[in-house]
Amino acid sequence: MIHIDGVKDNMIANNVDPFEPTHPGEVIRDELEDRGMSQRQLAKKMGMSYSVLNDIINGKRDISVEYAMMLEAALGIDADFWINMQTQYSKQMAKRDKGFLSKLENIRRVAAVL
Template structure:
């Protein structure tokens, strides 16, 4: 089984965080060496921000990762999130319309 198959759906920031710990590199100084804002790298590592192509190429070069690896992870993470968001469909049939007399159920999305 390939490594990418094992870690599909994981945010690339988690991999960057693991690599920084493995190499014993300070996150802030690493971000500055990439000519990136430390807050940007921190948000990516926390999973609050998407990885962009330019930054991923810089990180991959510095950490000696395969080119395109982090962006591939980002795409798989986006797919996982999209599936999770589209999976929830509320069942309005279980609601009693008498209670919500002023609501048009056909207009609720």
């Protein structure tokens, strides 16, 4: 978190999470549309099943390092872009999970006593 004296932390753009996190699959969908390519064509080009790619595009499956590298080979978009985007999405989703946040708070309480 970035802190600047005299400015509320939640008013600094780098400290604000997007209202609705963007799954990398949405970016793949946009990229395919811009290129005039179908999901089936990309799946074939990547040597993966259509159903797996469709799950990624619909946000039902995460982009693994292997998938990111395959996307880089097929689309020319750096694997680190996909990996970082997936990580940020996963982190934002975890921050919205009240059960997980409660678990973190319990861990912090136990750790503070040690």
